[in-house]
Amino acid sequence: xxxxxxxxxxxxxxxxxxxxFGGFIAxxxxxxxxxxxxxxxxxxASIFDGLxxxxxxxxxxxxxxxxxxxxxxxAVSFGLAPSFMIYQAHFITEPQYGLILAAxxxxxxxxxxxxxxxxxxxxxDKRYFSGMPIPAGAITIISYTLFxxxxxxxxxxxxxxxMTLVTIIVAIAMISTIKYDAxxxxxxxxxxxxxxxxxxxxxxxxxxxxxxxxxxxxxxVLYIVFGMLRSxxxxxxxxxxxxxxxxxxxxxxxxxxDM
Numbered sequence: 181x182x183x184x185x186x187x188x189x190x191x192x193x194x195x196x197x198x199x200x201f202g203g204f205i206a207x208x209x210x211x212x213x214x215x216x217x218x219x220x221x222x223x224x225a226s227i228f229d230g231l232x233x234x235x236x237x238x239x240x241x242x243x244x245x246x247x248x249x250x251x252x253x254x255a256v257s258f259g260l261a262p263s264f265m266i267y268q269a270h271f272i273t274e275p276q277y278g279l280i281l282a283a284x285x286x287x288x289x290x291x292x293x294x295x296x297x298x299x300x301x302x303x304x305d306k307r308y309f310s311g312m313p314i315p316a317g318a319i320t321i322i323s324y325t326l327f328x329x330x331x332x333x334x335x336x337x338x339x340x341x342x343m344t345l346v347t348i349i350v351a352i353a354m355i356s357t358i359k360y361d362a363x364x365x366x367x368x369x370x371x372x373x374x375x376x377x378x379x380x381x382x383x384x385x386x387x388x389x390x391x392x393x394x395x396x397x398x399x400x401v402l403y404i405v406f407g408m409l410r411s412x413x414x415x416x417x418x419x420x421x422x423x424x425x426x427x428x429x430x431x432x433x434x435x436x437x438d439m
Contacts, residue, residue: 191239195232196250199225203257210265215330218265219322225257226315230363247300251293258318259289269325270343281347285321288351289314295355307374309360312353312404316360320350320404323397333394353404360407 202225209218232250236242263286271278292311324346328334334342364378371378384399
């Protein structure tokens with residue numbers, strides 16, 4: 181008789197499955213028009229998404245299965261659920277292109293997850309993500325939908341264009357190779373290494389609590405723009421260094437006309 185083998189990896193995997201369960205409930209809430217409830221369940225899913233990795237490290241039970249399971253659950257909670265939300269909130273009224281635009285976050289986020297799994301290695305710089313992580317993309321979309329598109333913080337005439345721009349920009353940010361900061365760990369070493377990033381996240385968290393969530397979308401916009409600007413500055417710097425190296429090589433080569 182076959183026996184069910186229970187290993188330590190079941191503990192973090194249960195947290196991962198709770199992430200998926202949160203995403204599933206969020207989808208049911210969206211179908212019933214309860215966007216506020218759906219937002220809370222997507223945020224709850226993101227909490228479980230953060231906890232599963234921490235629990236796996238604490239129990240020394242990281243595994244390839246856990247990595248793949250995490251990506252599958254993320255694709256539902258932070259890809260499918262936000263895409264369904266913006267479809268129900270706006271794009272359902274655009275029969276010609278609404279389905280395509282609403283699907284972009286799910287498509288881009290799933291592609292990013294697959295790319296992350298292929299490139300996963302222990303030698304990478306864990307301070308940054310290559311491309312905006314899919315939970316950040318989901319939070320950007322749901323915070324805009326809840327407080328701006330469905331709220332009174334934006335003129336109604338701006339909302340259709342704003343929803344389209346937010347959707348496209350988030351999708352591009354996820355599939356890009358722009359470096360985005362990972363949330364710094366709560367340790368003295370992490371704070372000493374990246375005091376500005378730590379202060380930025382803490383200040384953002386305080387502002388979000390004080391404004392009862394209304395600052396969440398502006399904070400995510402700053403997160404996206406900061407990553408883009410930093411990548412542009414680094415690109416300019418690398419290009420300048422490359423041009424200087426080319427000039428040095430050209431000057432060091434002997435001219436055939438020199439005697």
